[in-house]
Amino acid sequence: GAVVSQHPSWVICKSGTSVKIECRSLDFQATTMFWYRQFPKQSLMLMATSNEGSKATYEQGVEKDKFLINHASLTLSTLTVTSAHPEDSSFYICSGGGGNTDTQYFGPGTRLTVL
């Protein structure tokens, strides 16, 4: 299957700082990228959907000013957690889809810990 990478794989930051997570589709063009969040022992929850060159669409309850998403190219999307707080600590996972593929492929995830 297609490959999606995420960077970094884990990050620890202080409360109040911002963290950027990169998501890249390595061998396909992802016209649509998705960002999910997963808390311990829970399932994945969709945070937002972004189409290349357009503003992201956020799910209800997700603050668009706190979770900034940029999808500037068909192979790169970034999620910036601004002014992170301990409650933002979670496992963040991206996926790519669209283009010539009828499914989504997921990145390995980024573990964010906010102290």
Add this chain to the structure above:
Amino acid sequence: DAKTTQPPSMDCAEGRAANLPCNHSTISGNEYVYWYRQIHSQGPQYIIHGLKNNETNEMASLIITEDRKSSTLILPHATLRDTAVYYCIVRVGAGSYQLTFGKGTKLSVIP
């Protein structure tokens, strides 16, 4: 998207076939059945998907009933590395559409 129902957990002996059921009685005609799995602390891995015909790839087989109201994912020879949470999701067949994850089935492969 149609809702799915899966057992919360299953055990399978190593080397035996693992059969994971999924009910999707409200599936629409244009919705596919997708299967993903998530090994602990990793991103979900795509396994297989199908519309109405049975499908097989190098990882698994997907059996969909004729009325499409249920399906079974078959891992022919389960190994310890197949221990994971398996998600059955129904969705229109386009990569630009979101996937909605339920609780899935926790498959434990036992030596």
